[in-house]
Structure formats: structure tokens, C-alpha cells
């Protein structure tokens with residue numbers, strides 16, 4: 001039976017666990033530095049000395065992932081995890097599957113050309129994929145067995161913070177996303193108020209982040225931005241061009257608010273509100289309080 005291995009540097013692996021369950025066998029997490037993770041069958045933790053970056057544990061992580069023929073190795077698409085996944089793929093001489101959408105024992109569906117088409121592949125040797133890790137897996141952290149593997153001699157010698165606060169939209173369960181239907185930057189407070197009322201993260205279409213500079217670039221959704229799959233995605237004043245929708249089409253429930261009843265966003269929405277966002281948003285916020 002094919003098993004799944006998850007490389008985890010933080011607890012946000014719910015989507016990876018879900019894919020692992022679809023594979024069918026056991027799901028083992030290889031964590032670094034005592035990261036607590038839930039939802040898996042077993043945890044092997046690679047001990048990490050104080051001040052050593054997770055990437056330095058690449059040889060130890062590669063040694064701990066004992067994937068066999070047909071096994072699937074998954075990691076969140078984040079900087080440290082990408083390094084570790086690469087080390088595992090090299091050690092196992094495993095194929096790397098970019099754009100993984102779904103996987104089961106021996107077969108996977110991959111997204112191609114930014115989600116415009118899909119490719120089905122089959123495999124009978126170990127494969128490695130990085131993808132959106134999702135939210136924190138629910139439940140109590142699973143007790144870990146610790147392994148002392150080989151760790152590169154690296155130390156963090158300094159840190160420089162950027163002005164932009166990094167946001168992990170991939171872990172958000174609810175997202176309120178703003179588009180060019182907003183006439184001014186100050187008006188985004190309407191979206192912020194709705195997001196605060198329902199416990200959502202704020203996101204946007206690309207023009208609001210690149211061009212208008214109303215929001216940080218790590219908040220725009222789409223083929224060249226963030227890919228999200230929250231439980232609830234509320235698209236406000238977003239027309240629904242393909243470059244945007246490929247970034248959110250895996251959302252569980254989509255609500256579209258748009259004054260144009262013919263906006264393409266409505267085609268992929270579970271609920272549509274045809275109306276002026278300047279009237280609809282305050283009403284939604286009030287109702288959610």
C-alpha cells in the first residue's frame with residue numbers, strides 16, 4: 001500500500017494531510033525542531049540546535065523520509081519546505097510533481113499553464129510535490145519520536161524585517177477579496193470591516209496590489225499571486241478574469257458581490273449578490289455582527 005510522508009516546518013499542513021488520506025496508506029510527518037503537528041499517524045522529529053535554520057536539516061530530513069515505491073512525499077510551498085523537499089527528492093531519486101491538484105495511490109492530477117489545463121500522471125516510484133499546505137491541522141499534536149540526523153553547520157547571524165507584514169493566505173479559512181470595484185483606497189475599510197466581523201483575511205485582485213499599490217503584493221490572488229482554497233471566499237467588485245479565478249477556484253464556498261449581473265465571477269459562485277458594494281458590504285457586516 002502507498003504511504004504518505006509530510007515534511008513540516010510549521011503546523012499548517014491540513015491540506016497535505018487531506019491529500020495523504022486520499023492516498024490511502026499511513027501518513028507520517030517528518031518535522032524539524034519540535035514543530036507540533038496534528039492529524040497524522042506518526043511524527044518523526046529531526047532535532048535542530050538553537051539558532052540553526054530549518055533548511056540546514058536537509059540531510060537529516062532526507063534520511064528520515066524512508067519513502068518506498070509508490071509513496072508520496074508532500075511539503076508546503078514555502079521557502080524552507082522547498083529546500084527540504086528538494087533534498088528528499090534528490091536522495092530518493094524521486095520525480096518532482098509541480099502543480100499537484102489531487103493525488104491517490106499511483107496517480108495524480110497536475111495543474112498546467114496556471115490552471116488553464118490539467119495533466120493526469122501515473123507513477124510507481126516515490127514522488128515529491130510542494131503545494132499549498134492549508135490551515136493548521138486540527139486535533140492534538142501527535143507525540144513525536146526524535147531522530148538525531150546530520151545537520152549542516154549553519155547559523156542565523158542576523159534578521160532584517162521588511163516593512164510588509166507577511167501574510168499566510170493559504171492558511172486562512174475565510175477570505176474577503178477586493179477588486180477594482182472599489183473607487184478609492186480609503187473605501188477598503190468596508191472590506192476590512194466585513195473581514196473583521198467574520199474573522200477573515202483580506203485579499204485582493206492584482207490591480208489593487210500591482211499598479212494601485214493599495215495592498216501588499218503578497219495579498220493578491222491569482223495565477224501570478226497567491227493560490228488559496230479557504231472554506232469561504234467573498235469576491236467584492238472583482239470581475240472574475242481567469243487569471244484571478246485560478247487562484248481561488250478550489251474555495252469551498254464562493255460569494256460574489258458585483259454591480260454587473262453579467263460579471264464572470266458569478267459563473268463560479270455559489271452565492272451571488274448583484275448590487276453596489278457600497279451598500280451591500282455595510283449590510284453584510286451588520287448582519288454578521
Ligand SMILES: Cc1cc2nc3c(=O)[nH]c(=O)nc-3n(C[C@H](O)[C@H](O)[C@H](O)COP(=O)(O)OP(=O)(O)OC[C@H]3O[C@@H](n4cnc5c(N)ncnc54)[C@H](O)[C@@H]3O)c2cc1C
Nearest residue numbers: 179180181205206222223224237238239244258259260277
Ligand atoms: C499575465 C497576466 C497575469 C495576471 N495575473 C493576475 C493575477 O494573478 N491575479 C489577478 O487578480 N489578476 C491577474 N491579471 C489581471 C486580470 O486579467 C484582470 O485584469 C484582473 O483580475 C481584474 O481585476 P478586477 O476584477 O479587480 O478588476 P475589473 O476587471 O476592472 O473588475 C472590476 C469589477 O468591479 C465591478 N464593480 C464596479 N463598481 C462596483 C460597485 N460599486 N459594486 C460592486 N461591483 C462593482 C465591475 O462590474 C467589475 O466586474 C493578470 C493578467 C495578465 C495579463
